[in-house]
Amino acid sequence: MYPTAKCWRRPIVAQTINLPNVREFFVPDPGYTVAEADLSGADAQVVAWDAGDEELKAMFRSGVKIHRHNATAMFGAEEAAKESVYQETKVAVHLTNYGGSPNAMMMASTIHWNRMKCVEFQSRWFELHPAIKAWHERIHIQLQETRTVRNKFGFRRVYFDRPEKLLPEGLAWIAQSTVAVCCNTGALALYEHAPWVQLLLQVHDSVVFQYKTRDKDKLPEVKRLLHNTIPYDDPLTIPWTLKTSTRSWGHAEDTAW
16 A cells, blocks of 8 residues: 655754844955935835826825825725734835736735735725836836836837836836946945945945944935935935944944935
8 A cells, every 4th residue: 555645844943043134244454434325215206206196296295105195095094003914015116016917916925915905905006006007107108108118317228028017117117227327326436436335235226335433424425425406307316325434334324324
């Protein structure tokens, strides 16, 4: 008698692996401070401006915490106060803005919703923000006709895949390429006009650098050089936040400019 397949199954044992904070391996030179300048809420702002969503633009200009605002609009203040709801809404809005399907939302490791809740969320989001839905439709038609997307800096990307499957990639490229150009433009300005700053790394929407600790009073110059405007008809200037540490990149804490 042969054993059934069930007899051969090994039990699945959940394991938790504590990974090190790799950023702590990056330490400044003696006498230096390591700093990270970060574009605050960059992708979400580019989506709002590219879509022409006036409500979201107004919220960003007012300085509210946009993810808390979105969670409140979607689920009410009581639910939005829960950290789990805040995080789930943040990821769900991001995926929806980038053309993600309900299935994509269900696959996200931080969202534990069934398909019905995902469908209802997206329906409600588009009801509150019809400009986002109209943006999706505009880019979809553009991809169908030209297989091309462009950002406001004048860069373009041409696709050679099946056009009916390109929308999520195209939407993401518009926002992410805009943020990358904005970030690199600021980094180049530092390189050219602030020789006392040593550039170390660029990570999508942030610039990591070090400077002599005694030069901390010059940080407002860094802020001025980093800021640049994205040339929408309604110009967008994304604010930069700053973290610094004399210990390591991983230990950097919020610092006023």
